[in-house]
Amino acid sequence: AQTVTQSQPEMSVQEAETVTLSCTYDTSESDYYLFWYKQPPSRQMILVIRQEAYKQQNATENRFSVNFQKAAKSFSLKISDSQLGDAAMYFCAYVDYGGATNKLIFGTGTLLAVQP
Amino acid sequence: DGGITQSPKYLFRKEGQNVTLSCEQNLNHDAMYWYRQDPGQGLRLIYYSQIVNDFQKGDIAEGYSVSREKKESFPLTVTSAQKNPTAFYLCASSMWGRNQPQHFGDGTRLSIL
Numbered sequence: 001a002q003t004v005t006q007s008q009p010e011m012s013v014q015e016a017e018t019v020t021l022s023c024t025y026d027t028s029e030s031d032y033y034l035f036w037y038k039q040p041p042s043r044q045m046i047l048v049i050r051q052e053a054y055k056q057q058n059a060t061e062n063r064f065s066v067n068f069q070k071a072a073k074s075f076s077l078k079i080s081d082s083q084l085g086d087a088a089m090y091f092c093a094y095v096d097y098g099g100a101t102n103k104l105i106f107g108t109g110t111l112l113a114v115q116p
Numbered sequence: 117d118g119g120i121t122q123s124p125k126y127l128f129r130k131e132g133q134n135v136t137l138s139c140e141q142n143l144n145h146d147a148m149y150w151y152r153q154d155p156g157q158g159l160r161l162i163y164y165s166q167i168v169n170d171f172q173k174g175d176i177a178e179g180y181s182v183s184r185e186k187k188e189s190f191p192l193t194v195t196s197a198q199k200n201p202t203a204f205y206l207c208a209s210s211m212w213g214r215n216q217p218q219h220f221g222d223g224t225r226l227s228i229l
Contacts, residue, residue, distance in 0.1 A: 004158070033215055045159075045206060045220035052215065091158055102147060102166075102210070103174060104218060106158030 002027045004094050006107035013082045014115050020067075021077045021110045023092030029053075033095040034075045035104070036066070040088040048090070051075065079112075087114040118143045122207050122221035128229050129194065129201060137192045137224045139207035145219070146212045148190035152176060153204040153223075162205075165190055166212055194226060202227050 003026045013019035025034070036048040051059045051068050058066050063083075067076045079086055092107040120141045129135045141148065147166050151159035161174030165184040179198025184190055190209075194201045204225050208218040 035217060037220075043204060043223045045208070047217045047219070050215075050217055093158075102212065102216075103149070103161045103164060104151075104159070104208075106160075108156060108158050 002029075002094055002096050002105050004092055004105050004107040006092055006110050008110045009108070010111045010113070012113045012115060013079070015082055015084060017082055018078060018080045019082055019112065021079075021090050021092075021112065023075045023077070023107055025073050025075065025092070025094050027073070027094065034066075034068070035093045035095070036064070036075075036077045037091045037093060037106075038086075038088045039091065039109070040085075045091070049077070082114050084114050084116060087112055120207060120209055120219060120221035122205075122224050124224060125222070127224055127226045129226060130229050132196045134193055134195050135226070137194070137205055137207075137226070139190045139192065139221060140188055141190075141207075141209045141219075141221075142188060143209055143219065144187075145209035146187070147210050147216075148184065149208040149210075149218060150174075150180070150182065150190070150192045151206045151208065153206060159206060162192065 005024045032053045035050045038046045038048050049061045049064050063080045065078045089109045089111050091109045093104040123138045149164040150162040153159050163182045165171035181193045206223045207221045210216045210218040
């Protein structure tokens with residue numbers, strides 16, 4: 001079964017600094033999608049970035065980028081120039097398309113604190 | 117503005133009572149999902165629906181029921197058979213396809229009285 005592991009329950013970063021959140025996953029599929037979602041205190045889940053496994057190039061969205069290592073099954077999120085508004089719970093997710101489910105399998109999350 | 121609306125924001129359930137959580141979307145999305153979130157855990161899928169009048173069980177469907185009579189609506193009923201219903205419930209929708217991101221509502225917090 002596919003699993004997603006986030007080994008850092010909590011992280012802290014100084015404002016304007018860079019932080020990297022780790023995520024590993026397990027799958028036997030060769031083509032799949034990975035996502036990072038942000039959940040601020042308001043509890044809404046917000047899509048941050050997505051990556052297709054077949055694309056060599058790492059995805060980038062403004063200050064957010066990923067380091068996708070397919071062989072290692074690693075999908076880390078880098079936040080550059082951290083801002084106070086980046087403080088949130090971050091979830092890594094894998095799309096399980098087996099059986100046409102299209103369901104997201106989530107990690108347990110990393111709580112990011114941003115220090116002024 | 118397009119989006120997903122969940123109501124109510126907070127809900128309390130008495131013992132033996134069924135309660136229904138509302139989820140409405142105006143994004144014209146085909147697929148809709150219900151997730152449960154517990155402290156220290158990621159989201160877990162309860163039910164999902166690809167098209168109107170069709171839905172499938174997710175990983176933790178016991179004690180829950182859904183309907184999909186309209187494309188825009190996917191209500192979730194938490195039945196008295198669900199012995200531990202206290203959680204945060206999130207509804208999501210997407211176009212069908214594995215590269216389509218899911219968009220989430222603001223959630224409903226359900227507690228037992």
